[in-house]
Amino acid sequence: MNATFKNDVDLGLSAPTKYLPSKYFYDKKGDALFVEIMNMPEYYLTDAEHDIFKNQTLNLISALKINKTINFDLIELGAGDGIKTKELLKTLKQLGFKFTFIPVDISQNALNNLEKTIKKELPYISMNTKQGDYFNVLEDIKWFQKPKVILFLGSNIGNLKDGKAKEFIHKLSLALNVNDKVILGADLIKPKSIVLPAYNDSKGITKRFNINLLERINRELNANFDLNNFKHQPEYNEKEGIAKSFLVSTKKQNVEIGALNKTFTFYKNERIHTENSRKYNDTIIEDITKVSKLKIIDKLTDSKNYFADYILEKTAE
Ligand SMILES: C[S@@+](CC[C@H](N)C(=O)[O-])C[C@H]1O[C@@H](n2cnc3c(N)ncnc32)[C@H](O)[C@@H]1O
Incomplete structure (x- = not known):
C-alpha cells in the first residue's frame, strides 16, 4: 500500500471542507476510464x-x-x-x-x-x-x-x-x-454550454471516473464506501473559469477506512472536492x-x- 496515498486521503477527508487530490484518479481502472472520457464527443x-x-x-x-x-x-x-x-x-x-x-x-x-x-x-x-x-x-x-x-x-x-x-x-x-x-x-x-458537458458526459463515464476514487480507497485502504450513497456533481462558474468536480454524500453516513483505523462522517449533501480544471x-x-x-x-x-x-x-x- 502506498503510504503517501494513505496520508493524503487522511488529510483530505479530515479537512473542514473535504477534498481528495485528483492525481489519485489514475489507477488501472481510472486510466482506462480516462481513455474512454477522451473518446467521448463532449470531451x-x-x-x-x-x-x-x-x-x-x-x-x-x-x-x-x-x-x-x-x-x-x-x-x-x-x-x-x-x-x-x-x-x-x-x-x-x-x-x-x-x-x-x-x-x-x-x-x-x-x-x-x-x-x-x-x-x-x-x-x-x-x-x-x-x-x-x-x-x-x-x-x-x-x-x-x-x-x-x-x-x-x-x-x-x-x-x-x-x-x-x-x-x-x-x-x-x-x-x-x-x-x-x-x-x-x-x-x-x-462558455459553460461547452465546458460543463466535458465533465458530465451523457454516458456517465466521468461519473464512473470520479466514483472510482472511492472504489480505489475501498480496494487499497480497506474502506467501506457504499458507492450508491455518493453522486457525481460537476460545476462550472464562467466568471471564475474553473470546472470543479465533487462527490456528494446523498445521506448522513459513516465510512470506515481500515488502513487508517478511522471512521469518517459524511453529512447529507456534504461534498468531497475531487478536481479542478482551470480554463x-x-x-x-x-x-x-x-x-x-x-x-x-x-x-x-x-x-x-x-x-x-x-x-x-x-x-x-
Ligand atoms: C488528464 S490526463 C492527461 C494525459 C495526457 N497529458 C493528455 O494530454 O492526454 C493526466 C495524466 O497525468 C497523470 N498525472 C496526474 N497527476 C500526476 C502527477 N501529480 N504526477 C505525474 N503524473 C500525473 C495521470 O496519471 C494521467 O496519465
Missing part, C-alpha cells in the same frame, strides 16, 4: 489539442527551434496514452531529429501501456519511462545533461490552483537550462509564468480556438 479538449499536433506539427517543431545536430531529451509530464505526442514523435523522427522520449506518469500502468504502443507503432523511437509525481520528478530531471523539451499537455496544469501552478512553473524553470523549451497545453476560457487566456498564462524565467515565445491554437499550446523558453533573465 473536446483532446480533439482540440490533437488538431494542433496533427495539423500544425511542422509549426510546432519550428517554434521549438531545436538544433538538428544535437541529441535532446523530450520529456512528457503526465503522459497518459500519448496519442497526441505520437504525432510529434513521428514527424521529429522523419525530419531526422535525434532525441530520447521520456514519458513521466504517476501511473505505472499508463506507462506500461504507452511503452507497449510506442514499441509497436513507432519501434525506432528511443524511450525511457519514469514513474513518479511530476513535482518530485522535476528534482531528477534537473540533472539531465542534454537540452530538454518538456511537454505538459492536456491542460494538466489546470488541475493545479493558480498558486500551485506558479510554484510548479517556477520549479520547472529551475530544472531547465537556458534555451530549453516547454510546450504547455491550456484549455481556453469558453485560461493569455493574461492568466502570463501571470502564472511571470514568476519564472520561462517566457512565452509562441502560441498555437486549434481551428475552433478552444485550446492553446504555449511555447515557453527558459531565458537567462
Whole structure:
C-alpha cells in the first residue's frame, strides 16, 4: 500500500471542507476510464489539442527551434496514452531529429501501456519511462545533461490552483537550462454550454471516473464506501473559469477506512472536492509564468480556438 496515498486521503477527508487530490484518479481502472472520457464527443479538449499536433506539427517543431545536430531529451509530464505526442514523435523522427522520449506518469500502468504502443507503432523511437509525481520528478530531471523539451499537455496544469501552478512553473524553470523549451497545453476560457458537458458526459463515464476514487480507497485502504450513497456533481462558474468536480454524500453516513483505523462522517449533501480544471487566456498564462524565467515565445491554437499550446523558453533573465 502506498503510504503517501494513505496520508493524503487522511488529510483530505479530515479537512473542514473535504477534498481528495485528483492525481489519485489514475489507477488501472481510472486510466482506462480516462481513455474512454477522451473518446467521448463532449470531451473536446483532446480533439482540440490533437488538431494542433496533427495539423500544425511542422509549426510546432519550428517554434521549438531545436538544433538538428544535437541529441535532446523530450520529456512528457503526465503522459497518459500519448496519442497526441505520437504525432510529434513521428514527424521529429522523419525530419531526422535525434532525441530520447521520456514519458513521466504517476501511473505505472499508463506507462506500461504507452511503452507497449510506442514499441509497436513507432519501434525506432528511443524511450525511457519514469514513474513518479511530476513535482518530485522535476528534482531528477534537473540533472539531465542534454537540452530538454518538456511537454505538459492536456491542460494538466489546470488541475493545479493558480498558486500551485506558479510554484510548479517556477520549479520547472529551475530544472531547465537556458534555451530549453516547454510546450504547455491550456484549455481556453469558453462558455459553460461547452465546458460543463466535458465533465458530465451523457454516458456517465466521468461519473464512473470520479466514483472510482472511492472504489480505489475501498480496494487499497480497506474502506467501506457504499458507492450508491455518493453522486457525481460537476460545476462550472464562467466568471471564475474553473470546472470543479465533487462527490456528494446523498445521506448522513459513516465510512470506515481500515488502513487508517478511522471512521469518517459524511453529512447529507456534504461534498468531497475531487478536481479542478482551470480554463485560461493569455493574461492568466502570463501571470502564472511571470514568476519564472520561462517566457512565452509562441502560441498555437486549434481551428475552433478552444485550446492553446504555449511555447515557453527558459531565458537567462
Ligand atoms: C488528464 S490526463 C492527461 C494525459 C495526457 N497529458 C493528455 O494530454 O492526454 C493526466 C495524466 O497525468 C497523470 N498525472 C496526474 N497527476 C500526476 C502527477 N501529480 N504526477 C505525474 N503524473 C500525473 C495521470 O496519471 C494521467 O496519465
